[in-house]
Amino acid sequence: MSRSITEAEAANELMRLAKAIAHHNRLYHADDAPEISDPEFDALVRRNAELEEQFPHLVREDSPSKVVGHEISASPLSKVTHEVRMMSLDNSFSDEEVEEFVARVRRFLALGDDEPLVMTAEDKIDGLSCSLRYEQGRLVMAATRGDGQVGENVTANVAHIADIPQMLRGNAPQIFEVRGEVYMAKEDFAALNAAQEAAGGKLFANPRNAAAGSLRQKDDSVTGSRKLRFWAHGWGAASELPGDTQMEVMQRIAEWGLPISPDLRLCASSAEMLQHYRTIQQRRAQLPYEIDGVVYKVDRLDWQKRLGFVAKAPRWAIAHKFPAEQAETVLEQIDIQVGRTGKLTPVGRLAPVLVGGVTVTNVTLHNRDEIARLGVRPGDRVVIQRAGDVIPQLVRNLTPDEDRAAFHFPDHCPECGSEAVAEEGEVDVRCTGGLICPAQRTERLKHFVSRAAMDIEGLGEKTIDQFFALGWLESPADIFRLKDREAEILSLDGWKEKSVENLLASIEAKREPDAARLLFGLGIRHVGAVTARDLLKAFHTLPTLRETAVRGDAQAELTSIDGIGPAVVEAVQDFFHEPHNVAVWEDILSQVSPPEYAVETTASAVSGKTVVFTGKLETMSRDEAKAQAERLGAKSAGSVSAKTDLVVAGPGAGSKLKKAAELGIEVIDEAAWAEIVAAAG
Ligand SMILES: [Zn+2]
Incomplete structure (x- = not known):
C-alpha cells in the first residue's frame, strides 16, 4: 500500500478515474479504437475499486463500478x-477464488455436504455481447449490450452473420431472447488487418x-464484408424455458440452429471445474478463436433464480480468467521521465518481448525505492509479467549476482539540471526547477489544454513540444497569442491552411472558459478538478479566490469550505506567494475572461439558505446530506451561528x-429534510 491519501484527494482521484x-x-x-491496453484499463478499474472500498461514502453516481460496458449516446445506430x-460477470483469478465461489453458492442455498451442486463450464470467448430476440421463431431484433439496459439496434447487421438464423428450427417458444457473443476468428482477424493495412485503413488492436x-456499422454492407461469427451462452426474456437446467436450455438453443461453445460441459465438483479449466488453458493457443477464461454457471435454474444478482452480476456465475503470463528479457536501460509536478519517473526500456500476445518494450519502475527493491541495473535479465488485471510489470531480477554497479538514481533533473530531491516522508524524487524546467513547463502546458482542463482540441502533445521548442509557448497565455503566428505555423511541415484555421478557432472558442477548468488547468498542487470546483463554488470568481488566499487571515476561511483540507490551503497560498506564478496568473487572465462561476442548483425551499446538519443521520451519510444541500442551492456549514x-x-x-x-433557528428532523429534497425533485 502506498502512502495514505486524504478524502479530498480520493474524491479527486475517483472523479478523474470515472472520467x-x-x-x-x-x-x-x-469507437473500437482503444488508446490504452486492456491491462492498463483494468488497472484503472482496479484502482477505482480500491478507492471505493477505502472510501465507500465517496462512491460516485457515475461510478464505473455501476456501469456495464459503454454508453451509446455517440452511436449512429438506434437504441x-x-x-x-x-x-456482466464477476471475475476470479485463482483456484481459491473459484473454490470460494462454489462454497458461497452452497452457503447461500444452504446445501448439505452431500448434496450435489452441478455447474456448467464453457469457454469465455472474447467478443461483443449481443441479444437476439426471436418471436414465433423469427428473428425480430438484434441488439448490442450497450450499458446493459440500453443497447444498439444491429438487426440489419446480424443478417450478414451466417451463424445467426433468421428462423429457428423446430419448436421455439413464442418469445425467446438468445444471448451470446459476436466474435471474429483469429484467422479472419489477421486477414482483415492485412487488408486494412494494404488499403491504408485503420488497424484493429485485437479480434474483439x-x-x-x-458489427456496429451504420452501413450494414460493411458488416457483410467482414467475417463474423456467433455463439450463444444464455438467454434474456423468454415466454417459457424449454428445460430446468442451464445445460438443457443450451442444448435446445443448439437444436434451434444457433452455435454454442463446443466445450460446454457439466462439472460435479470444484475439482472437476479446475481440471477442465487446465485442459482448456493448455489448448488455448491452438483454438481458432481468442478466449480469456472459462465461465462456470450453476446448472439448476431454480437455484439460479434463488441466487439472483448482486449489483450488475449474477450470484450464480463466475468467469475464471487465465493468469498472468511471464516472459524473460533484458533490461537495456533505465530512462528518467520528468512530469508536470517535477516527479522523476524511471522507465525500463526492454529488449522487445512477447507477453500474453502483446509486445512489451517499456515497463514503469515507479520510483527510486522500487528500483532499489528490485535491485535492477541496465544489462540485467528480468522477468516481465502481464495479467488481465494489471499493467506490465517487472517482477524479478534474474542476474542480481552479476558484477554491475547499482543504478544511480539521479539527484539532478535530467531535463534542466536542477537539484532533484525527495521531500521528507515521500518516495518520489522531484525536480526543484519549477518553471525553469522545460519538462515541467511542457507537461504543464499539456495539462492546461487537456480534456479535463481547458479542453483545447487540436493542440496535441507533439504540437506543444514543437511550439515550445520554437519558443512560441513560454506559458499558457501564449496559447492565446498563437493567432499572431498564423503564417509561421503555416510554414511548418504538416500544417495546412485548414488545420491552422481549426486550431486557432478551437483556441478562440476558449476565451471565456469555465473558471474551475481554468483553475484546474493551472496545475496548482493538490487542486484537482473537484477541488477547483469547490473553491469556485465558494468564491465564484478567480480574483476573489486570489484576494482571499493572499490575505493573512485566509487560513480559516479557506479551510471552512467543504472538501478543502489544510494541504490544499497551503498549496494555494504557496502558489500565490511565488512571483513567477502570479505573473503566469495575471498573464493568462489578460487573455481570457471566465464568467462568474455558476453553481448548478435546483430551486428549492432552502435555496440560498445556510443549513447545519447535526446528530446521527439514519438513512444517509453526512456527506450525502451536504451534497443534497448543495444541489438544492443551500450552503452547509459546520457550526450554528x-x-x-x-x-x-x-x-x-x-x-x-x-x-x-437559543438563537431561535428553525430545527427539523431527517424525515422533514428528506421531504424537502424529494419536493425539489
Ligand atoms: Zn527539471
Missing part, C-alpha cells in the same frame, strides 16, 4: 431497451475490437441543537 474510464470505455466499445437487463467495429437558517438534527444532537434553540 478516464468512461473515456477509454467509449474508445474501446463505441433498444433490453426487456431483461444484460449482466475488430468484431465490434465490424446567527447566519444559520436551518438545522437538521438527528438523534444525539447536542450543543448545536441547544444553540439553535
Whole structure:
C-alpha cells in the first residue's frame, strides 16, 4: 500500500478515474479504437475499486463500478431497451477464488455436504455481447449490450452473420431472447488487418475490437464484408424455458440452429471445474478463436433464480480468467521521465518481448525505492509479467549476482539540471526547477489544454513540444497569442491552411472558459478538478479566490469550505506567494475572461439558505446530506451561528441543537429534510 491519501484527494482521484474510464470505455466499445491496453484499463478499474472500498461514502453516481460496458449516446445506430437487463460477470483469478465461489453458492442455498451442486463450464470467448430476440421463431431484433439496459439496434447487421438464423428450427417458444457473443476468428482477424493495412485503413488492436467495429456499422454492407461469427451462452426474456437446467436450455438453443461453445460441459465438483479449466488453458493457443477464461454457471435454474444478482452480476456465475503470463528479457536501460509536478519517473526500456500476445518494450519502475527493491541495473535479465488485471510489470531480477554497479538514481533533473530531491516522508524524487524546467513547463502546458482542463482540441502533445521548442509557448497565455503566428505555423511541415484555421478557432472558442477548468488547468498542487470546483463554488470568481488566499487571515476561511483540507490551503497560498506564478496568473487572465462561476442548483425551499446538519443521520451519510444541500442551492456549514437558517438534527444532537434553540433557528428532523429534497425533485 502506498502512502495514505486524504478524502479530498480520493474524491479527486475517483472523479478523474470515472472520467478516464468512461473515456477509454467509449474508445474501446463505441469507437473500437482503444488508446490504452486492456491491462492498463483494468488497472484503472482496479484502482477505482480500491478507492471505493477505502472510501465507500465517496462512491460516485457515475461510478464505473455501476456501469456495464459503454454508453451509446455517440452511436449512429438506434437504441433498444433490453426487456431483461444484460449482466456482466464477476471475475476470479485463482483456484481459491473459484473454490470460494462454489462454497458461497452452497452457503447461500444452504446445501448439505452431500448434496450435489452441478455447474456448467464453457469457454469465455472474447467478443461483443449481443441479444437476439426471436418471436414465433423469427428473428425480430438484434441488439448490442450497450450499458446493459440500453443497447444498439444491429438487426440489419446480424443478417450478414451466417451463424445467426433468421428462423429457428423446430419448436421455439413464442418469445425467446438468445444471448451470446459476436466474435471474429483469429484467422479472419489477421486477414482483415492485412487488408486494412494494404488499403491504408485503420488497424484493429485485437479480434474483439475488430468484431465490434465490424458489427456496429451504420452501413450494414460493411458488416457483410467482414467475417463474423456467433455463439450463444444464455438467454434474456423468454415466454417459457424449454428445460430446468442451464445445460438443457443450451442444448435446445443448439437444436434451434444457433452455435454454442463446443466445450460446454457439466462439472460435479470444484475439482472437476479446475481440471477442465487446465485442459482448456493448455489448448488455448491452438483454438481458432481468442478466449480469456472459462465461465462456470450453476446448472439448476431454480437455484439460479434463488441466487439472483448482486449489483450488475449474477450470484450464480463466475468467469475464471487465465493468469498472468511471464516472459524473460533484458533490461537495456533505465530512462528518467520528468512530469508536470517535477516527479522523476524511471522507465525500463526492454529488449522487445512477447507477453500474453502483446509486445512489451517499456515497463514503469515507479520510483527510486522500487528500483532499489528490485535491485535492477541496465544489462540485467528480468522477468516481465502481464495479467488481465494489471499493467506490465517487472517482477524479478534474474542476474542480481552479476558484477554491475547499482543504478544511480539521479539527484539532478535530467531535463534542466536542477537539484532533484525527495521531500521528507515521500518516495518520489522531484525536480526543484519549477518553471525553469522545460519538462515541467511542457507537461504543464499539456495539462492546461487537456480534456479535463481547458479542453483545447487540436493542440496535441507533439504540437506543444514543437511550439515550445520554437519558443512560441513560454506559458499558457501564449496559447492565446498563437493567432499572431498564423503564417509561421503555416510554414511548418504538416500544417495546412485548414488545420491552422481549426486550431486557432478551437483556441478562440476558449476565451471565456469555465473558471474551475481554468483553475484546474493551472496545475496548482493538490487542486484537482473537484477541488477547483469547490473553491469556485465558494468564491465564484478567480480574483476573489486570489484576494482571499493572499490575505493573512485566509487560513480559516479557506479551510471552512467543504472538501478543502489544510494541504490544499497551503498549496494555494504557496502558489500565490511565488512571483513567477502570479505573473503566469495575471498573464493568462489578460487573455481570457471566465464568467462568474455558476453553481448548478435546483430551486428549492432552502435555496440560498445556510443549513447545519447535526446528530446521527439514519438513512444517509453526512456527506450525502451536504451534497443534497448543495444541489438544492443551500450552503452547509459546520457550526450554528446567527447566519444559520436551518438545522437538521438527528438523534444525539447536542450543543448545536441547544444553540439553535437559543438563537431561535428553525430545527427539523431527517424525515422533514428528506421531504424537502424529494419536493425539489
Ligand atoms: Zn527539471
